[in-house]
Amino acid sequence: MKTNPRNTDILLNRILYSLVCVRNLIRNCAVKGMYRIFDLTIGRLIYSIPCVRRRVKRTIGADTYEEYIEKTATILKKAKVFSDERPGYAIEYCFLILFSLPWYLMFNVVTLYSKRAWLFMYNGNDFVRFIIIAVPVVISFILCELIFFRNDRYLKFFATFKKEKPPKVVIWATGIGTLMFIILLFIANLAIMEYADTIYNIHHH
Amino acid sequence: MERQQLTLGALSEINSTSQTGDYTQTTGGEKGTLENPYLQEEIDPLIDNGTFGGGYVKDKNGFVSKWLGCVNIYGDSNSSSESDEEDNMSDFNSNWFVDILEGNLDASSNFWSNSGSSTSEENTTSSSDILGDASSMAGIVGEAVENNAGMTRVGSNGKFYFETRNGRVFYGNKYVGTTSLKQLGNTIKTYAKPVNWIISVYNIGSAYEDEGTEGALKETTSVAGGIAGGEIGVWAGTGAGVWATIKLGAMVGSSVGPGGLAIGAIVGAIIGGIGGSMAGSNLGSKVGSYIVEIGWE
Numbered sequence: 001m002k003t004n005p006r007n008t009d010i011l012l013n014r015i016l017y018s019l020v021c022v023r024n025l026i027r028n029c030a031v032k033g034m035y036r037i038f039d040l041t042i043g044r045l046i047y048s049i050p051c052v053r054r055r056v057k058r059t060i061g062a063d064t065y066e067e068y069i070e071k072t073a074t075i076l077k078k079a080k081v082f083s084d085e086r087p088g089y090a091i092e093y094c095f096l097i098l099f100s101l102p103w104y105l106m107f108n109v110v111t112l113y114s115k116r117a118w119l120f121m122y123n124g125n126d127f128v129r130f131i132i133i134a135v136p137v138v139i140s141f142i143l144c145e146l147i148f149f150r151n152d153r154y155l156k157f158f159a160t161f162k163k164e165k166p167p168k169v170v171i172w173a174t175g176i177g178t179l180m181f182i183i184l185l186f187i188a189n190l191a192i193m194e195y196a197d198t199i200y201n202i203h204h205h
Numbered sequence: 206m207e208r209q210q211l212t213l214g215a216l217s218e219i220n221s222t223s224q225t226g227d228y229t230q231t232t233g234g235e236k237g238t239l240e241n242p243y244l245q246e247e248i249d250p251l252i253d254n255g256t257f258g259g260g261y262v263k264d265k266n267g268f269v270s271k272w273l274g275c276v277n278i279y280g281d282s283n284s285s286s287e288s289d290e291e292d293n294m295s296d297f298n299s300n301w302f303v304d305i306l307e308g309n310l311d312a313s314s315n316f317w318s319n320s321g322s323s324t325s326e327e328n329t330t331s332s333s334d335i336l337g338d339a340s341s342m343a344g345i346v347g348e349a350v351e352n353n354a355g356m357t358r359v360g361s362n363g364k365f366y367f368e369t370r371n372g373r374v375f376y377g378n379k380y381v382g383t384t385s386l387k388q389l390g391n392t393i394k395t396y397a398k399p400v401n402w403i404i405s406v407y408n409i410g411s412a413y414e415d416e417g418t419e420g421a422l423k424e425t426t427s428v429a430g431g432i433a434g435g436e437i438g439v440w441a442g443t444g445a446g447v448w449a450t451i452k453l454g455a456m457v458g459s460s461v462g463p464g465g466l467a468i469g470a471i472v473g474a475i476i477g478g479i480g481g482s483m484a485g486s487n488l489g490s491k492v493g494s495y496i497v498e499i500g501w502e
Contacts, residue, residue: 090436
């Protein structure tokens with residue numbers, strides 16, 4: 001089936017956008033919760049020291065702890081520490097895995113039909129084993145750079161998707177579906193490797 | 206060779222029979238049994254030839270213990286999962302071990318070992334684990350720096366140049382060149398990811414070879430836990446660093462500029478990210494073991 005590369009680009013960037021939205025939602029809730037816990041525990045403890053209270057009144061003019069939280073919350077908001085647009089380490093890693101697992105799956109399927117291929121892949125010298133592991137990773141790295149990260153290409157797609165405002169259900173379904181697909185690919189790889197071992201009568205634990 | 210499962214009781218029994226008696230004294234019974242153990246000087250030539258079949262041996266100190274026969278050891282355990290006592294004790298009654306002794310496994314069946322060697326060669330466990338941890342940490346540090354560096358730049362003279370209150374930063378002159386810290390973090394993160402994934406695939410394959418599907422699943426959950434833990438740790442560390450910089454900064458009376466905020470955020474993110482990654486990896490490994498045990502039962 002011939003696919004239009006432009007449509008593939010859009011689809012993959014939609015998946016990236018969904019994962020980023022899901023990540024942002026979880027992260028914002030977690031960080032806000034963490035700030036609240038810190039304010040209620042550590043902050044209140046330190047503010048209870050009289051010299052600290054006097055200093056806070058002198059520097060930012062807050063008489064009570066609640067007033068102090070309100071004034072510093074404005075500074076925290078302005079800090080904009082979390083950049084909402086950037087995918088981050090974990091999501092970029094997910095795509096690296098997503099693009100490399102199908103290659104391993106393809107290699108493993110070939111070994112089911114050819115013992116010579118199995119021996120070549122699993123009985124070669126160290127250099128052969130390194131190439132077999134590394135080449136799909138390099139290919140998926142190049143694909144990620146070309147589709148998403150070269151010149152921050154994904155930002156143009158994100159701007160379009162933001163205007164469309166897809167429903168939250170679609171975003172969550174896409175994000176979770178992608179993660180499940182990665183898990184499925186991995187399990188398929190393991191199952192085929194185990195089946196190949198059974199065919200060639202090799203026993204592990 | 207009659208195989209016995211070594212238990213704590215058997216160990217104490219061996220220990221209690223070993224402390225008395227002259228080194229050269231032997232009693233009646235079949236050679237190699239507890240009643241008539243081999244002497245060490247008798248079996249040293251057999252071990253050198255690889256023909257020792259196992260049995261009880263009295264060493265030069267008079268200590269009698271059961272020695273296993275010569276085996277060919279293939280592969281190595283590259284699992285980075287937390288090892289506990291069960292993993293360290295080999296089950297000498299396992300099918301895998303019996304197959305090893307009976308020679309049912311040939312060198313060609315071992316993908317992750319150096320084929321044709323009779324003993325395991327250089328132990329690649331520690332080097333791949335170290336490289337894996339290093340690349341994972343490099344990725345997390347790169348992520349932490351990229352997210353929080355802002356306009357900070359690093360000079361060719363080794364100094365950091367932070368954003369001033371009016372939003373400007375030093376870009377360099379004819380004596381000093383500068384590099385964006387954000388770009389540096391991005392570069393480190395970008396190339397650390399594929400290196401870490403290659404090492405993770407190698408470790409998962411080694412775990413599969415050593416322990417089968419169970420081991421591979423445990424190793425995978427450890428890797429996934431490390432990734433998720435690192436990400437969550439970066440959020441937590443960044444948030445904590447920023448909170449401490451702003452809130453505590455206000456309490457001690459110093460107003461925090463963009464530079465101070467960047468430092469607090471980066472330091473917090475690095476500490477949180479690395480700690481989160483280690484905790485996530487351990488937790489992932491434990492959860493994976495639990496799930497695999499339930500699934501296999």
